[in-house]
Amino acid sequence: MTRGIPRAGARSRQLRRIAERRAAQPGRQAGQRPAAPLGARRPGHRRGAPERNTTRAGSGTADAPAEGGGRGQRAVFVAMMLPGVAALATLAFTWVSVSQVSEELTISEQGQIADRYDKAMERLDDGSANIRRGAIFSLQGIMEDSPRQQPAVIYALSEYIRTHATEKPAKNTSKNPSKTEKAPDIQAALSVLGQRDPAHDGDRPIDLRGVQLAGVDLHGADLSRANLAGAVLSQGNLEDTHLSGADLRGASLRGTVLTRADLAGANLGRAVLDDAVLTEANLSHAFLDSARLKSADLAGADLSDARLHKTDLREADLTDVKLDGADLTGAHRPEADLPTASPTPTVLRQLPTEPAQRVPNTGAAQGR
DSSP, X not given: OOTTOOOHHHHHHXXXXXXXXXXXXXXXXXXXXXXXXXXXXXXXXXXXXXXXXXXXXXOHHHHHHHHHHHHHHHHHHHHHHHHHHHHHXXXXXXXXXXXXXXXXXXXXXXXXXXXXXXXXXXHTTOSOHHHHHHHHHHHHHHHHHOGGGHHHHHHHHHHHHHHHSOSOOOOOOSSOGGGOOOOHHHHHHHHHHHTSOGGXXXXXXXBOTTOBOTTOBOTTOBOTTOBOTTXXXXXXXXXXXXXXXXXXXXXXXXXXXXXXXXXXXXXXTTOBOTTOBOTTOBOTTOXXXXXXXXXXXXXXXXXXXXXXXXXXXXTOBOTTOBOTTOBXXXXXXXXXXXXXXOOOTTTOOOOOOSOOOOOOOOSTTTTO
16 A cells, blocks of 8 residues: 555544544534634644633734723722812811901901900009099900900000009098098009919019009909009908918008918018918918018918918917928017927028019008
């Protein structure tokens, strides 16, 4: 037999095997020819083979739908983000607008307060006491609405009180000098100062040096750190008054009610407190050098760590008084019922070295 020519029997057997394989394929009907797969045939792959990779890299037939789907998703995403971006832009614009409006309101309020202050100061010079009283309450409103103006209001009211209450009043002919009626504008100014918030005082304490306020009613007022040197407050009502750290050097408090008053750290050097009522008062760490407390009621008072050099305590009621750590060097007490003087480092503190500012001779010392 010639080489390369298949025999008839071998050829028939080959055809028979091909037919059997085609018949064995699932879902194929008899006599139906399978569709040839699309795409180019790979080298070495028989035509009509079922497996064929039609999604090769770089083929446009599979990538086109994917690219179209990606563009659609991006468009949907942008459409969903637009309302949020618009809301953020609106919020930012609103915040800027509110900030500008707030600044404009602040400037406007400051201008209004300045106008109110100027008008109140003009009315303080009016000849009518009622108009002056209204101006004082206007200043109180300014102080409450704008705490930054409080030091200026304190200065203005302090100067007003010193100007109108430094002359010695006419001699009181009534039996009870404590009933002396104060001018309504002076009492209003004192009430405004006493009701302020000391946290906004700054470096401007109340300055009432040398004022004549006999019989004044300052019940519950806050006069902490006030300068009352040489002031006349005799026969007044200072019950529950806050006078911690106040300067009361040379002040006259004869017969004044100071029940439960806070005088911690106050300077009462040479002050006159004869017949004063100081029951349960707080005088801890107070300076009472050469002060006069003759016949004063000190029952239950706290004089812990106080300094009482040469203090006059004759006939004073010292029932249940606290004298722990008090410096009683040279204290005048003929009753001889004082404890032994025991100065401590806490008590022996430096007294103010600057001399007290000279105040007009108001006659406070006369008849003491």
